[in-house]
Amino acid sequence: MGKLKNVLGNTAAVIYFLAVMWWILLMLIFVPIGLFFDINTIRESGFSTLNIGTAFIGIFGLFIGLSLLIPAFRKMYYKLPWMFPFVKILYPNVIIMSIATMLLNYGYEVQNPSRHSLFFIIMICQLIVSRALMCIYFSRKKVQYIGGDINE
Amino acid sequence: MNNNFKKSIQNAMNKNSNTPIFDTTKTNNNQEVQIPSSQTEENFMPQEESNLDSGGAQVIQKQSDKNKDKPLKVFGGICVALFVATMVFIFSSTPSVNTTDAAKNALTDKVSTSLAAGTVLLRKDENIGHQDYTITHKYNQNDTKIWVWDYAAEDGDYVQVLVNGAPVAEAFMIKHKPVEITVPAVGEVQIKGIRDGGGGITYAVRYDLNGTNYFNSAPEGEFNTYTLIKE
Incomplete structure (x- = not known):
């Protein structure tokens, strides 16, 4: 019975990884790059773009959260020990970039050059402060190397 | 029996200072104890104790697995909370279309x-x-x-x-x-x-x-x- 439960759990984890997590992991890399290009577009055009970053925070939050909270899916993190540090570092990165894009979008909602410059400076400050805080947090509380030792 | 057994394991672990470090687990008194991830808890125990109380070892194994899962569960909880927060933000800022x-x-x-x-x-x-x-x-x-x-x-x-x-x-x-x-x-x-x-x-x-x-x-x-x- 226990063995069958194990097999089912592992199968569920493999399916979830191939169907969902694989894409989430890729998007965790490419979404911040896309948001960076959005910032460039806002600066060049002088107009706001859509705030897609918020939707990405939600989507990633849901699927990463499920993968970590459901015990069967959590096995992925033990089989792929790099995955937890990867997710734990890149997800906050997406949040930081999304907030930066939101700030700049807000600044560019009104066509005023001084307002544009002000919000660009605020965005740069937000990026530097957030990244610095992230560095301090991860240097004080290292991301644990998880996995490689579960016998399932 | 169980408390004495735990204490003896902790003493043995603390004495074993030249153990290779792969993983860390926090103990209840906030003291960091090094546990080699390649070894099981049983390998870690004094031989005579492990023979005497294998039930206790299982309890500790479960406790150790729980400790390992804790950062994952905490981060997972934060992720789901962020999902809920973003959904509330998105739906509260999107008024419904008036169809009257x-x-x-x-x-x-x-x-x-x-x-x-x-x-x-x-x-x-x-x-x-x-x-x-x-x-x-x-x-x-x-x-x-x-x-x-x-x-x-x-x-x-x-x-x-x-x-x-x-x-x-x-x-x-x-x-x-x-x-x-x-x-x-x-x-x-x-x-x-x-x-x-x-x-x-x-x-x-x-x-x-x-x-x-x-x-x-x-x-x-x-x-x-x-x-x-x-x-």
């Missing part, structure tokens, strides 16, 4: 006195044509307020308000939330389309002086004129 008869009439007539400022009539932008209006009123004051908003999709349309050809405010992005601007009660108020975010620049304007909403659209670079005349 008054809204349907407003779409047909392009004018309404019964709807409130900020009413959303369409989910997507639709070209309903653009029109100029002459508003005759008996308003006593020199200035009046107008509210401008996007009655269709919030897709990054920009407009600018001009009075007698001169801008009264900078061009701004129209959203579902109305923007309030003060204009003279007599003269020509023009709403100029600055940028089309897609599907045409759809906007609505409400005049405080007659309590009427006008649902209109302005092509990029062109404007609609509202001529305000006092009776």
Whole structure:
């Protein structure tokens, strides 16, 4: 019975990884790059773009959260020990970039050059402060190397 | 028995200072104890103790697995909380489309006195044509307020308000939330389309002086004129 439960759990984890997590992991890399290009577009055009970053925070939050909270899916993190540090570092990165894009979008909602410059400076400050805080947090509380030792 | 057994294991672990470090687990007294991840808990125990109390070892194994899972569960909880927070944010900032008869009439007539400022009539932008209006009123004051908003999709349309050809405010992005601007009660108020975010620049304007909403659209670079005349 226990063995069958194990097999089912592992199968569920493999399916979830191939169907969902694989894409989430890729998007965790490419979404911040896309948001960076959005910032460039806002600066060049002088107009706001859509705030897609918020939707990405939600989507990633849901699927990463499920993968970590459901015990069967959590096995992925033990089989792929790099995955937890990867997710734990890149997800906050997406949040930081999304907030930066939101700030700049807000600044560019009104066509005023001084307002544009002000919000660009605020965005740069937000990026530097957030990244610095992230560095301090991860240097004080290292991301644990998880996995490689579960016998399932 | 169990407490003594745990203590003896902790003592053995603390003594074993030259153990290779792969993983860390925090103990209850916040002391970091090094546990080699390649070894099981049983390998870690003094041999005679492990033979005596294998049930206790299982308990410790479970405790150790729980400790390993803790950061994953905590981070997972934060992720789900962020998902819920973003959904609340997205859905609270997206007003529902008004499908009442008054809204349907407003779409047909392009004018309404019964709807409130900020009413959303369409989910997507639709070209309903653009029109100029002459508003005759008996308003006593020199200035009046107008509210401008996007009655269709919030897709990054920009407009600018001009009075007698001169801008009264900078061009701004129209959203579902109305923007309030003060204009003279007599003269020509023009709403100029600055940028089309897609599907045409759809906007609505409400005049405080007659309590009427006008649902209109302005092509990029062109404007609609509202001529305000006092009776």
